Amino acid sequence: MPHHRRAVPLLWRAALAAALLCVIGLLPWLAHTDPALTVLKARSMDRDPTPEVLADIRTQLGLDAGPLHLLGQWLAGLPRGDAGRSWISGAEVTPAVLQAFGVSLLLTGVALVVAVLTAALVCARTLRAGAHRRLGARKTGGTLSAVLAALPEFLTASVLATVVGVQLGWLPALGWYGPQWTVLPALALGLPAGAVLGRMLDDLLPGAFAEPWALAAAARGLPGRRIAGQAVRRCVPALLPNAGLFVVGITGGAVAVEQIFDIPGLGRTTLQAALAQDLPVLQAGTLALLLLAAAATALARLGVRLLIGPALRDNALPTLHRPIPPARRVLPLVIAAVLLGVIAVGLPRDPLALNTAERLQPPSWTHPFGTDALGRDLLARVGHGALDTLLLALAISAAALLTGVLLGLLPRLSGPLVDTVNAVPPVLGALLVTALAGRGPGTPALAVSVVAWAPLAAHTSALLRQERAALHITATRALGADRWYLLRHEYLPAVLPPVTRHALLRLPGVALALASLAFLGLGAQPPSPEWGLLLAENQPYAERAPWAVLAPAAVLALLGALAVTAAGGVRWPGGRPGRQRTVGTEQPVEKSQLVPVGVGESR
Incomplete structure (x- = not known):
């Protein structure tokens, strides 16, 4: 790809990120609220909001200079790693946000492990059917995955915290002091995400098993596990972009779960800063999420290129589309x-x-x-x-x-x-x-x-x-x-x-x-x-x-x-009968039928 075509998406991404940060910096003024009053309430609920007190807070925070001046100051400090000081606590923002970011990344990593295991269970039946060439009998346990996907994260977290953490005492339910404290919140986050990813993978697998390479591999007697593994490898590139979205979504969107388990993660930190209009913390937390989104997207693209890059480049990729x-x-x-x-x-x-x-x-x-x-x-x-x-x-x-x-x-x-x-x-x-x-x-x-x-x-x-x-x-x-x-x-x-x-x-x-x-x-x-x-x-x-x-x-x-x-x-509507010869059929295929196809493909 020419350099100018690569630069356009990068510039577009940078412009969108800058626009989002600017809107966040203007949040109190857009909402027509007094930032000094909101900060006073967050600092001390009992203190009277007298004009003198509010004027003193405006002077401390530099609010009289206007939102654009504050935004410029905040952006100027970023190259030095200085994201300013919290309007509420007065502490430096960068160490607090980095600590919350680390907590969320650890929780996200464990939740992704749970999600991968859940996705494997959701599509296990299709994998077994495809490995033994019995796709005609395929219908997965989608109802169970639907129930998992439909369970609210905060409800799952509440049940796990109450039953497993408090009543049974098997795992700690509150706080963040070590690896054991990650299990219950990771289950609450990973089960719904894994159910959705599993259903998406399950939707693609029959098309992969019906491709010529799978028919040829079965005709030559390759083990079903190897065929199933290659089928998963074939389908994963179509899921990687959404997997990257899950990473960012879990990191920033786990607010309710972090609230229930009292986890000092980035989602909870960002929410508290937004409610208190603590703009330096809110902007730093949003910037961290934007950087994570860019990194997750880059890794997803790299994964796609490593898995099927030559086929994409040479326009030599079989289609996963199949008649339903x-x-x-x-x-x-x-x-x-x-x-x-x-x-x-x-x-x-x-x-x-x-x-x-x-x-x-x-x-x-x-x-x-x-x-x-x-x-x-x-x-x-x-x-x-x-x-x-x-x-x-x-x-x-x-x-x-x-x-x-x-x-x-x-x-x-x-x-x-x-x-x-x-x-x-x-x-x-x-x-x-x-x-x-x-x-x-x-x-x-x-x-x-x-x-x-x-x-x-x-x-x-x-x-x-x-x-x-x-x-x-x-x-x-x-x-x-x-x-x-x-x-x-x-x-x-x-x-x-x-x-x-x-x-x-x-x-x-x-x-x-x-x-x-x-x-x-x-x-x-x-x-x-x-x-x-x-x-x-x-x-x-x-x-x-x-x-x-x-x-x-x-x-x-x-x-x-x-x-x-x-x-x-x-x-x-109407199906695509002309594509049958490309993607195969959903009916059970005998080995005698596979041999000519496999030999033809190998040549």
Whole structure:
């Protein structure tokens, strides 16, 4: 690639990072709040905000010079490693942020190990079926992975901390004093991420097992484990961009988990700085996340180049796209019927009726899901909350899919933008959106929408890059096809179905992002029955009244199971029968059928 073509993405990335840091530096002024008053409240809640006290704080912090002067001072100190001093504690920012960054990196590393093991379990059945050439019998345990992906991280963290840490005493639940303290929070972070990555890998594996090299290897009698290992190696490059996003997302987005386990990580540090408007700490934490995003992207690209670089360069890569066989529609219909039945039964009930005499009552015929701390019927609140949660999550997911595909088809434009957007924790994104758009019922949805498209755009770009290097694309170009023909007849049929399935897998994640904002007090407000707010309100009573938490968690798990099972039926209208000879078939193949194919390919 020419040097000027390499420089453009770097300049675009630097411009986006600078713009984000400038917006953060203007955050108090954009939100029309007095930084001196916010800092005073963070320093001492009991001190009266007299004009003299506020004037003294403005003088100490240099607020009278204006935000641009403060931003220039902060940027000028960065080359020396000086990120300024905290407006709250007065301590140097750089050592504190580096310490929090190290904590988050260690936690992220352990969480990634958990995620890899979880992903291996999710796609284990497909690996065994492909290794023994029984893909026609393939259908994975997607429901279990859906439940794992749909469990809110803060709920999983609360259960692990209460049951494993406190009641059983197997592992420490609070603090950060050594390796043992990483296990429970890593499980809370790694299980959902591993479930999503496992489902994405499971979606690609049958296409790899149906490629000519796999058929030839099976015909020559190579061990199934080696074929399965090469199939994983073949599919990993398409997942590496999203794996890099998970690294950054876990590092900066683990705010709720860090709050529950009292971990001094970067996400929690950034959130506290944002709430207190401690701009030097907030800017340094965001800069650390941006640098991590750039490093993760570079490592992902290096991994892709090492795994399939020559094939990408020479346009000699087989396509992973395959015709999707008709999906079994019974299970998603059953799950949808159960979910709709719960909603239908709950809608006629009053979600706001209080009865303090029936506080935290267990499930009964009168209250099938029990009651909450105010005696309100949980079934009624779950039913009415579905209108807010499901419709909003569906709308955000549809918008994210459209935006992700459109931007993913323009990788030079979207690549740096994806990295920058992903480096912003959802909580910080919510604060920025609130500052720019003001508080309102649509603010949490707008905040989630700003970041929800990024993984889909990264997935689209990765698949598009591999499809462009496929042999049949080279042949189609040689026959005179223009770019619009390739887009309509080759790229979109290969990219859109898996990205749509990915969007469905992330539908519970969108609902959980809204739930996380509610859990942290930045989303829906009482007395709304939104599912995330139900979890936040009832989480303190999880040990005494577990049904109060399990009810909204169960419907979220049902939503995840429905999304995953329905995703299996997403395919390009009409199929692509002409591609059958390229990617193989989903039917069981006898060894006698493989020998001619393998010999032909070897020649």
